Amino acid sequence: MLDVHDLTITFGPTTAVRGVSLTAAAGTVTGVLGANGAGKTSTLLGILARAPRQSGRITFDGADVTGFDTGALVRAGIALCPENRRLFPNMSIEDNLLLGAYGTGRATRRTRLRDTYDRFGWVATRRAEPAGRLSGGQQQTVAIARALMSAPRLLLLDEPSSGLSPVAVDEVGAVLADIARDGTALVLVEQNVRLVRALCATAYVLAHGQVTASGPVPELLSDTAVSDAYLGTTA
Ligand SMILES: Nc1ncnc2c1ncn2[C@@H]1O[C@H](COP(=O)(O)OP(=O)(O)OP(=O)(O)O)[C@@H](O)[C@H]1O
Ligand SMILES: [Mg+2]
Known part of the structure; x- marks a missing residue:
């Protein structure tokens, strides 16, 4: 459904995202994990043409949408649920x-x-x-x-669990699982490992704007180097 290839985003002298590639399939939840400042939000904004791309090819539903502006991407079927609601x-x-x-x-x-x-x-x-x-x-x-x-047929979510109680996180998780069941592709930026485990089959770990690990979530999260370095203490 979504194929992001070699996405690079810079804000003035800061390179927020460096050569990130990722894919997301219909009816699945794809996780994007990483510490504060790793480039998670910038990646989502870059997909939606709301952050300055230096490079990157975006394919959505088989069509090259790289040159589309945000309005055209929304009309094509991509939506963002932003950080801090x-x-x-x-x-x-x-x-x-x-x-x-x-x-x-x-x-x-x-x-x-x-x-x-x-x-x-x-x-x-x-x-x-x-x-x-x-x-x-x-x-x-x-x-x-x-x-x-x-x-949307692709929903980008930026830390929907942030600031919520564990019970509320579970409720939001149930809502997201239901949306994926309907066939929508979800890309979920999260620092809450429990939610990632519950929802995501595969995930990408970002550090300093780069993908440092990716794969099936159980394997990814059993790698203690990954958990310790990037995922904080919410496991
Ligand atoms: N609009 C902006 N102008 C300048 N620098 C920015 C801007 N947005 C992000 N950055 C920088 O880009 C880098 C990545 O930020 P980003 O917000 O994408 O990280 P994040 O992984 O979403 O972090 P968090 O977990 O805190 O939400 C950081 O160094 C940040 O300071
Ligand atoms: Mg962010």
Whole structure:
């Protein structure tokens, strides 16, 4: 579904991502792990043409989308659930959701809202409330639901577990597993090893902007050098 080849991203003098290649298949969750500053967020932003690429070829669903801008990539079927959720706390839950379908027609927005409320019943009940009134885990679910409002076939997720209680992490994990079961490809940036174990068949480890290890998650995580150096203490 997604094939990233030799992606390099620089911010002025800083090279955030150096020659990263990765693939993600439909209906699976592909992990991207690494310490703070390893280049995880930059990789996701680079895929979406929201960070300056020095090199890199992006193939999505068999088509070369390297030259596409962010809007075209979203229309092609790629969505991002960003770091720190980025909901608008004073806006209603429904208005936050509608931002995910920005640029689509009224009928499409209405259909997608209905699909969202079918999937997340409690969100429908609370749709008029300000998003800021929800718990952290509920806000993360709304942030995921907002990303789904563009009807993506590839969903990029940047640390959805961050700041959540273990129970809330499990709930978010169940939501993501359900989305993958529907055939969507997920790329999951995470530092929470438990969530990676629960969801990801394969993963990539980034350090200093480079892929230093990759492969099936059980093998990758049993490598203590990998765990100690890059994955912190959340195992
Ligand atoms: N907009 C930017 N301008 C300048 N430097 C940046 C910018 N974004 C990221 N960087 C730098 O690029 C490197 C990689 O950052 P990035 O945010 O991709 O890491 P990360 O793995 O997502 O880290 P974290 O776990 O803290 O979210 C860091 O050195 C960071 O300071
Ligand atoms: Mg980050």
